[in-house]
Amino acid sequence: GNSVTQMEGPVTLSEEAFLTINCTYTATGYPSLFWYVQYPGEGLQLLLKATKADDKGSNKGFEATYRKETTSFHLEKGSVQVSDSAVYFCALSDRGNAGKSTFGDGTTLTVKP
């Protein structure tokens, strides 16, 4: 079956530091890949997505590239802000059943001023 593995947290960074959160996946076929974010006190929301190999998803300064050869979708941001403090979830969904998603266990990011 499908599975998603995220780097374990929590991650604590200083403001303006570089962020990488690793995500690797196992899936049959060619899934779509997502990063969701959960800010304190809020629901999960989509951060970015990529639907095919070599696609790069980007939003709010975050980027992730769909790497089929390494089955990875690492999240990066060049300069984090305090407002980026949140829990980040990597997820995949089957092409044949868009929306039926498998999630990683989340990585908690804390950015200190």
Place this chain on the structure above:
Amino acid sequence: EAGVAQSPRYKIIEKRQSVAFWCNPISGHATLYWYQQILGQGPKLLIQFQNNGVVDDSQLPKDRFSAERLKGVDSTLKIQPAKLEDSAVYLCATTGGALNTGELFFGEGSRLTVL
């Protein structure tokens, strides 16, 4: 556009009691999911509806959990009787619309504590 609405936001019950959660999806979203998120873990799919029909309930503990989506709009998830291990956040999510790319739209969740 209104988002996915869930209620109640919080619920505390004793084990062996029952509880029900309600979800109102985004208008026009045909597919609705219930996920269970235990503290420190990612969401795990419980059940998927397409309109008012069940597509996948393979991960739903059917001895105690039930769900329905009457008229293909609102949905309810019920737990009876609850166990301590059911303490979690229950998330409702929907997809659909004209440009369905598989992105899930989540409600804020219903946090259940079983004592």
